[in-house]
Every structure is written in C-alpha cells, then in structure tokens.
Amino acid sequence: MVVAAVLAVTASAGMPIGYSAILLPQLNNTNSTLKINENLGSWIASIHSLSSPIGSLLSGPLLDLIGRKTLLQIATIPLCLGWILIGFSSTQHIWLMLVGRIFCGTAVGLTAVAGQVLVGECSDAGIRGFLMSLLMVAYSSGIAIVYILGVFNWRTVAFSSIILPIIALISMTFITESPAWLVKHNKINEAKLALLWLRGNDEKQVNLELTILENRSNTDLFIKKNKSKINIIKLITNITSGIKTNIFHLEIIKPLVIINLFFLLQVLSGTYLIVFYGVDIIRDIGGEEIDNYIAGILMAVVRIICCGISCILFLKIGRRTIALISASGTALSSLILAGFFMKNNDSYIDKYIVIICVFMYVCLNTIGLMTLPGLLIGELLPQRARGVGGGFTMFLFNFALFGVAKIFPMIKNAIGIAGVFGIFGIAASLETLFTWLVLPETKNRTLQDIEDYFKDGNILWISKTRRKC
Incomplete structure (x- = not known):
C-alpha cells in the first residue's frame, strides 16, 4: 500500500515533465489563442527544471524535519496550484503560465527524493530494487497520460491534471511513515507498529530490524556530535591552510560524487530532452509523413514498457549489469543515428x-539510465545523509537539466539533429566507462552493507578491497 500511494504521487510528478511536449506544438500552431516565440517556448519548457532545484533543496531538511510521508502530502498542494495557474494563462497573462510551471517544478523537486527514500526504507532488501524501479514506471506513466491527453486543448489537459494529485494526497493518509525516520526521532513504539504493519506482524523480523535501526541511529548521532566538535576545531586551526579531506565525511562524499556524475552524464545522453522535446524531435526527423502525436504517445508507452522490463531485470540481475547494457546501448544507438542523419536520407522508408x-534509443536508455538514478539515491547514501544528500543531488540534477533544456533549441539549430545525437552518444560512452570503473553492485545487499562498503575506503569498484557489497 505504501508503494501504491507513492506511485500515485510519482505519476503526478511525471505529468508536468511531459506537458511541454504537447503544449509547445499547440502554442506554435497558427490558430493558437496564446502566441509565443521560440525563446519564450524554451523558457516554458525549461523553467520547470529551473524551479525543481528549489524543491530539491527544501526537500533535504524537510525530509528529516517533518518526515517522508508528510512531505509527499505537502508537495501535492503546489502541484495542483500550478496546474490551475497554467489553465488560466493567456497571451495577456503569460506570466501565469510561467508561474504555474514554477509551482509544478517546485512540487516535483519536493517529491523526487522523498518517494525513493520512503519506499527504500520501508521495503525488504530482496525486493527493494524492484519496488523502487516501479516509481519510474509510474513517472513514465504520468508522462504518457499527458501525451495521450494531448489530443485535447492544452487548457483541458492542465485542469484534468489536478485529479491525480488529489487522489495521491488522499491515498497518502492511509499509509505509515518511514520506520527509519521514526526511530531517528525517538518514536520507537510508532516505528515498531509501522514495521509490524509493513512486515505482516512478523514479530521476529520486526524486532531484528528495529534493533538494527536503533543501533544505526545511535551510531549516527554519536558521529554527528563528535564530528561537529572536531570540525569546528580543525576549521579554526586550518583556516589559512585549508580544510582537510577527512572533515567532509568521505563515506558520504564518495557516494554523492558517484550519484551526481551518473546523473550529469545521464542528462547529457539526452534522457529527458527526448521527454521535453519528444514531439518536436519526431517532427524534425519524420516531417509531415509521420503523425507526431501518435509517435509521441507510442514513445511514452514504450518508455513505460521498458520501465516495467527494468523492474523485472532488477530482480534477476545486478545494477551494474543493467547500467552497462543501458549506457553502452544508448551510446551505440545514438552514434548510429548521428551517422544516419549525416547521410541526409530523405526517402519515405529511410x-x-x-x-x-x-x-x-528510448528502450535502451530507459531500462537503466532513466530508472537507476533514483535507486542510487535510495541505496548508496547513508541514512543520516539520505535527506540532505538526496536533496542536494536533485538540486544539481535539475539545475543541469534546466541548462541543457534551455540551450537545446539553440544547439539543435547550430549543429543539427545529427550533432545532437552525436553528443548523446559521447556522453553515454563516458557513462559506460564511469559505470564500469566506479558503480558498486548493491543487489541483495542491505543498506547497512552498502554504507559499510564506502566506510572501508573503497572508491573504484574494480579495485575494491571488500567483497561483501
């Protein structure tokens, strides 16, 4: 039930992502009642990603302060307000469109980490990857819903998009808070009740998990208190010579670096640009012979199917294998497309x-590069840094996504669609190399095992000193 409620929130968060793909073609139509130019269109598409970092930054401290469940409930409010503002926008009040996109983007930023963390902390290690990858299925479903609704006027789509967040808000009231968060805030009895509800009243399993959570929470509290004292002293004594590396908690920095580099290369490989500008890209490729909207809907459906396939793969094979297949497949398909476009084949069959x-490209990209990042946040970051670290990561990710989405039309005009897919291919090739060198395998490992792996001084997976993780 926890997963179902979070899935509803995540699908709601996916809808604003795909909205620009059906909105911009309608606004660029000569019969549109709301007129825009290319520059304003790029702002409408990208400002969502500019505001998402605001929500991401807020989500870090709020996750620890008010809890994962409460934050997800709160996030549905600006999401609904954003859709209402978009629906009432006009040529004279275009600012309503932009403010509405900002509200939606902020809401998406609030939900991104909270959903992954809540599901990760409530699920068993054996099925954690499967359940967390279901969130990307829901996310892709939200995008597909908007694409399908694109046959209607963009105002109708905006107002219709309020329904799902309301359903999500109601469903969240029937689930429990994260046991890890409850233990961290010394609500032991509530944490036990939550675990009993989640584990089907298995007293032995609940007592074991509760003991581990309490021990981990006490250890983190001790480290936090002692590190804060040490940091202040060292900061004063080293103010002229710089702060030494060990102040920054290497067991936190290492997974943060891995996650953020994975995110950056994912963005540059075009994962979300295909979502934002999907219909426009298909129009550029296929011209008038291709039904752009049908192709866009099919692309969204394919993305959902591939997300579902990735869920099954996460149960069967390791994260590294999936990431390597996805990244290398994305690189190969992108470079093939770049070469094909350079030939300027204009025949109907071509x-x-x-x-x-x-x-x-969409299939290979989706099964790993699109589904893994959220899973990495929920698995690689230690418990005490999962809120703030996850929020910081999503801030950087959405800021990078804004920049890439904003300049995409200019880059496409300058180097053409062949050059665009060439960049995608290079970025995905670097992602493949990075994954092979660094990304740890976390399948069937507890969150405590993963945390201990980074404490052991491991950086490169291929030269790891510990085989447990």
Whole structure:
C-alpha cells in the first residue's frame, strides 16, 4: 500500500515533465489563442527544471524535519496550484503560465527524493530494487497520460491534471511513515507498529530490524556530535591552510560524487530532452509523413514498457549489469543515428527506419539510465545523509537539466539533429566507462552493507578491497 500511494504521487510528478511536449506544438500552431516565440517556448519548457532545484533543496531538511510521508502530502498542494495557474494563462497573462510551471517544478523537486527514500526504507532488501524501479514506471506513466491527453486543448489537459494529485494526497493518509525516520526521532513504539504493519506482524523480523535501526541511529548521532566538535576545531586551526579531506565525511562524499556524475552524464545522453522535446524531435526527423502525436504517445508507452522490463531485470540481475547494457546501448544507438542523419536520407522508408532507431534509443536508455538514478539515491547514501544528500543531488540534477533544456533549441539549430545525437552518444560512452570503473553492485545487499562498503575506503569498484557489497 505504501508503494501504491507513492506511485500515485510519482505519476503526478511525471505529468508536468511531459506537458511541454504537447503544449509547445499547440502554442506554435497558427490558430493558437496564446502566441509565443521560440525563446519564450524554451523558457516554458525549461523553467520547470529551473524551479525543481528549489524543491530539491527544501526537500533535504524537510525530509528529516517533518518526515517522508508528510512531505509527499505537502508537495501535492503546489502541484495542483500550478496546474490551475497554467489553465488560466493567456497571451495577456503569460506570466501565469510561467508561474504555474514554477509551482509544478517546485512540487516535483519536493517529491523526487522523498518517494525513493520512503519506499527504500520501508521495503525488504530482496525486493527493494524492484519496488523502487516501479516509481519510474509510474513517472513514465504520468508522462504518457499527458501525451495521450494531448489530443485535447492544452487548457483541458492542465485542469484534468489536478485529479491525480488529489487522489495521491488522499491515498497518502492511509499509509505509515518511514520506520527509519521514526526511530531517528525517538518514536520507537510508532516505528515498531509501522514495521509490524509493513512486515505482516512478523514479530521476529520486526524486532531484528528495529534493533538494527536503533543501533544505526545511535551510531549516527554519536558521529554527528563528535564530528561537529572536531570540525569546528580543525576549521579554526586550518583556516589559512585549508580544510582537510577527512572533515567532509568521505563515506558520504564518495557516494554523492558517484550519484551526481551518473546523473550529469545521464542528462547529457539526452534522457529527458527526448521527454521535453519528444514531439518536436519526431517532427524534425519524420516531417509531415509521420503523425507526431501518435509517435509521441507510442514513445511514452514504450518508455513505460521498458520501465516495467527494468523492474523485472532488477530482480534477476545486478545494477551494474543493467547500467552497462543501458549506457553502452544508448551510446551505440545514438552514434548510429548521428551517422544516419549525416547521410541526409530523405526517402519515405529511410525516415521510418530512423524512427525505429529512435525507439531503440528510448528502450535502451530507459531500462537503466532513466530508472537507476533514483535507486542510487535510495541505496548508496547513508541514512543520516539520505535527506540532505538526496536533496542536494536533485538540486544539481535539475539545475543541469534546466541548462541543457534551455540551450537545446539553440544547439539543435547550430549543429543539427545529427550533432545532437552525436553528443548523446559521447556522453553515454563516458557513462559506460564511469559505470564500469566506479558503480558498486548493491543487489541483495542491505543498506547497512552498502554504507559499510564506502566506510572501508573503497572508491573504484574494480579495485575494491571488500567483497561483501
């Protein structure tokens, strides 16, 4: 039930992501009642990602202060307000469109880490990867819902998009808070009740998990108190020579660096640009012979199917294997597309071949590069840094996504669609190398095992000194 409620929130968060793909073609239509130019269109598409970092930064401290469940409930409020503002925007009041996108972006930033953390902390290690990857299925479903609704006027889509967040808000009232958060705030009895509810009243399993959570929480509290004293002293004594590396908690910095570099290369490989500008990209590739909206909907459906496939794969094979297949497949398909576009083949059959290749790119990209980042936040970061660290990560991710989405039209005009897919291919190739060198395997490992792996001084997976993780 926890997963179902979080899935509803996550699907709600996916809808604003895909909205620009159906909004911009309608606004660029000569019969549109709301007129925009290319620059304003790029702002409408990208300002969502500019505001998402605000929500991401707020989500870090709020996750620890008010809890994962409460934060997800609060996030549905600006999401609904944003859709209402978008629905009432006009040429004379275009600022309503932009403010509405900001509200939606902030809400998405609030939910991104909270959902992953709540599911990760409530689920058993054996099925954690499967359950967390379901969130990306819901996310992709939200995008697909907007694409399907794109046959209607963009105002109708905006007002219709209020329904799902309301359902999500109601469903969240029937689930429990994260046991880890409850233990951290010394609500032991509530944590035990939550675990009993989650584990089907298995007293032995609940007592074991509760003991581990209490020990980990006490250890983190001790480290936090002692580190804060040490940091102040060292900061004063080293103010002229710099702060030494060990002040910054290497067991936190190492997973943060891995996650953020993975995110950055994912953005540069085009994962979300295909979402933001999907219909426009298909139009550029296929021209008038291709039904852009049907192709966009099919792309969204393919993304959902591939997310579902990735859920099954997470149960069967390791995270590293999935990441390597996805990154290398994305690189290969992108570079093939870049080469194909450079030939300037304009025949009817050639265009359909290219469309098929684009769908292959979407499939290979989705099964790993799109589904793994959220899972990495929930698994690699230690408990005491999961809120703030996750929020910081999503801040950087959304800021990078804003920059890339904002300049994408300019880059596409300058180097063409062949150059765009060339960049995607290079970034995905670097992602493949980075994954092989650094990304740890976390399948069937407890969150405590993963945390201990980084405490042992490991950086490169290929030269790790510990085989437990």
